[in-house]
Amino acid sequence: MKIIKFFLKTFIIFILNVSSSFSLVEVDITRGNLNPLPIAVSSLSQNDNSKKIFQEKLNIDDLGLEISKVIENNLKQSGLFNPLSKDAFLQKPDIAHLKPRFEDWSLIKAQALITGKVLIENEKLKVEFRLWDVLAAREMLALSFTTVPSNWRRVGHIITDKVYERLTGEKGYFDTRIIYVSEEGPKTQRIKKLAIMDQDGFNTKYLTLGNELVLTPRFNPTNQMVTYLSYFRNLPRVYLLDIETGIQEVVGDFPGMTFAPRFSPDGKKIIMSFAKDGNSDIYTMDIENRIVERITNHPSIDTSPSYSPDGKYITFNSDRSGYQQIYIMKSDGSNVKRISFGKGIYGTPVWSPRGDLIAFTKLHKGKFYIGVMRTDGKGERLLTENFYQEAPSWAPNGRVIIFYRETKTDDKGEGFSAKLWSIDLTGYNERMVKTEKDASDPSWSSLLSN
Amino acid sequence: MILNKILKSILLVLMFGLVVSACATKKTTTDAKMDSQIQADVYIGTDTVGELAKGVPDRVFFATNESLLTTKSRDTLRKQAAWLRENTNVNVVIEGHADERGTREYNLALGERRANAAKDYLMTYGISADRITVISYGKERPVDPGSNPLSWSKNRRSVTVKAN
Numbered sequence: 001m002k003i004i005k006f007f008l009k010t011f012i013i014f015i016l017n018v019s020s021s022f023s024l025v026e027v028d029i030t031r032g033n034l035n036p037l038p039i040a041v042s043s044l045s046q047n048d049n050s051k052k053i054f055q056e057k058l059n060i061d062d063l064g065l066e067i068s069k070v071i072e073n074n075l076k077q078s079g080l081f082n083p084l085s086k087d088a089f090l091q092k093p094d095i096a097h098l099k100p101r102f103e104d105w106s107l108i109k110a111q112a113l114i115t116g117k118v119l120i121e122n123e124k125l126k127v128e129f130r131l132w133d134v135l136a137a138r139e140m141l142a143l144s145f146t147t148v149p150s151n152w153r154r155v156g157h158i159i160t161d162k163v164y165e166r167l168t169g170e171k172g173y174f175d176t177r178i179i180y181v182s183e184e185g186p187k188t189q190r191i192k193k194l195a196i197m198d199q200d201g202f203n204t205k206y207l208t209l210g211n212e213l214v215l216t217p218r219f220n221p222t223n224q225m226v227t228y229l230s231y232f233r234n235l236p237r238v239y240l241l242d243i244e245t246g247i248q249e250v251v252g253d254f255p256g257m258t259f260a261p262r263f264s265p266d267g268k269k270i271i272m273s274f275a276k277d278g279n280s281d282i283y284t285m286d287i288e289n290r291i292v293e294r295i296t297n298h299p300s301i302d303t304s305p306s307y308s309p310d311g312k313y314i315t316f317n318s319d320r321s322g323y324q325q326i327y328i329m330k331s332d333g334s335n336v337k338r339i340s341f342g343k344g345i346y347g348t349p350v351w352s353p354r355g356d357l358i359a360f361t362k363l364h365k366g367k368f369y370i371g372v373m374r375t376d377g378k379g380e381r382l383l384t385e386n387f388y389q390e391a392p393s394w395a396p397n398g399r400v401i402i403f404y405r406e407t408k409t410d411d412k413g414e415g416f417s418a419k420l421w422s423i424d425l426t427g428y429n430e431r432m433v434k435t436e437k438d439a440s441d442p443s444w445s446s447l448l449s450n
Numbered sequence: 451m452i453l454n455k456i457l458k459s460i461l462l463v464l465m466f467g468l469v470v471s472a473c474a475t476k477k478t479t480t481d482a483k484m485d486s487q488i489q490a491d492v493y494i495g496t497d498t499v500g501e502l503a504k505g506v507p508d509r510v511f512f513a514t515n516e517s518l519l520t521t522k523s524r525d526t527l528r529k530q531a532a533w534l535r536e537n538t539n540v541n542v543v544i545e546g547h548a549d550e551r552g553t554r555e556y557n558l559a560l561g562e563r564r565a566n567a568a569k570d571y572l573m574t575y576g577i578s579a580d581r582i583t584v585i586s587y588g589k590e591r592p593v594d595p596g597s598n599p600l601s602w603s604k605n606r607r608s609v610t611v612k613a614n
Contacts, residue, residue: 186595187592187595188591188592188593188594188595189591190590213587213590215554215558215590216554216555229558234585236558236585236586256562257558257562257585257586259555259558259559260555260558273555273559275558275559275562275563275586277566278517278562278563278565278566278567278570279563280559280562280563301556301559301560301563303555303556303558303559304553304555304556317553317556319515319556323515324552324553324556347552347553347555347556348553348555361553363551363552387597388550388551390553390554391553391554406550408597409595409596409597411596411598413594413595413596413597413601414595416595440554441554
């Protein structure tokens with residue numbers, strides 16, 4: 001087990017000036033956005049001395065440019081913004097950062113502009129950036145913060161989050177990670193490893209070696225813990241892994257398979273299924289004192305539990321009606337109510353972090369769908385249809401869903417692949433999420449900063 | 451009668467239609483092979499079947515979403531039980547599996563249910579519970595990589611293997 005250190009505490013953010021006055025630029029994210037906002041991301045300027053240090057320390061020729069590319073890529077992937085080509089920029093980064101010549105930027109049709117500056121101060125990376133409303137010719141946001149130089153990609157993510165929040169009115173989701181299962185090898189003998197990467201696919205690290213089967217990792221919403229299923233020593237059990245220290249431990253000493261783990265919203269409990277004698281029920285376990293509580297008690301299969309963000313309810317799937325359907329109940333297991341009544345079978349319900357929706361997988365007439373419904377089961381919307389896809393996980397702002405998709409094999413059983421995909425809640429902006437190898441079972445972290 | 455004629459011609463058209471549609475639904479040879487190997491959604495062929503011991507098949511197959519044992523499955527399991535009664539030093543692991551057409555977590559539970567269906571049957575034929583371990587692999591270890599009903603039917607299985 002590799003020990004992985006994250007530098008979470010190294011960010012100090014100062015708010016210089018947040019202009020909350022009326023501005024002309026804003027982005028509506030509540031519906032499919034077919035006209036992404038044209039935005040110019042100027043390279044972050046740097047003085048000669050800092051540039052030299054970046055080249056020596058990070059082996060990066062132009063750090064300001066690289067950070068601006070991180071921001072551009074994030075904005076583009078969101079589907080809400082159209083980052084303009086730098087070839088058309090007329091103003092130099094350092095001058096634009098002091099005071100943009102708005103005529104120049106509106107000439108290339110930019111409606112918003114991001115400028116910035118990076119420099120080394122006492123071995124630390126100091127970052128300053130501004131967001132400008134080009135049409136209104138004024139500053140919308142200015143921030144500065146300090147971090148360790150090796151964290152430079154996160155600088156780009158944090159800037160994107162601030163810009164996204166200022167322009168859409170909602171929290172961003174860019175300074176986040178995805179934990180998932182990396183897959184390789186033939187379909188009948190897949191090798192699976194836990195892997196973690198930045199939301200944009202960079203900085204991939206493998207957390208297990210592939211000696212045993214691992215499945216369904218999920219982030220703790222409050223810290224850097226992960227819970228997952230491991231077949232270590234051929235005993236499928238729920239494990240807990242601290243990704244800062246690399247320490248892992250089996251959770252609970254159940255006399256049978258435990259699976260389908262997920263954290264409670266306060267991060268203090270793990271909810272999971274325990275299978276014994278052909279019957280799977282839902283249990284919780286307090287991580288601190290290891291007290292186990294049985295939540296469901298039914299001869300059917302009850303699994304894939306997920307808490308509401310206030311912790312008062314649990315959604316899960318059960319085949320007590322004959323087929324897999326979605327239910328909700330109070331967190332003590334009382335008031336069980338079926339909520340899915342559409343055609344087909346329903347599984348993997350996951351409560352949105354905003355609380356208003358449940359994402360699910362649906363199988364109907366041989367096709368798999370990722371969809372959302374309200375918590376009373378009404379208002380079902382299917383976002384995407386495919387041969388096989390499942391396991392939705394919400395971005396922390398509840399606007400984007402990540403899931404995995406598998407391909408159909410040919411007559412010889414070849415051509416299998418598994419990939420991560422993301423789609424907006426609106427049903428637009430479906431994208432494959434790049435991973436080094438095949439991938440499945442994604443789980444999105446909370447925002448790492450703020 | 452004119453009406454009669456019309457009725458007759460309609461009947462003729464209908465019959466012709468039936469013949470045409472019968473031709474249209476005539477199976478290709480692979481489909482026919484597939485049908486002969488799947489009965490009521492359960493695989494009945496022998497392609498992937500190994501042996502627990504000589505003349506004792508190692509696996510039984512299930513219908514989609516089901517854990518009910520078919521007549522053939524029960525026959526196989528009785529052979530396993532008879533062999534286990536004679537070989538008291540052997541313990542077994544029953545691996546439960548599902549096909550790829552279900553969500554991962556549900557399939558883990560389904561595999562466990564299938565393995566236990568086989569275990570329960572062995573127990574009713576005198577094999578003690580402490581000689582049988584069950585493990586579910588859900589859809590993680592398909593024996594056939596295909597994405598078609600025949601492949602899926604081979605993957606919906608429980609396999610009895612010698613422990614240790």
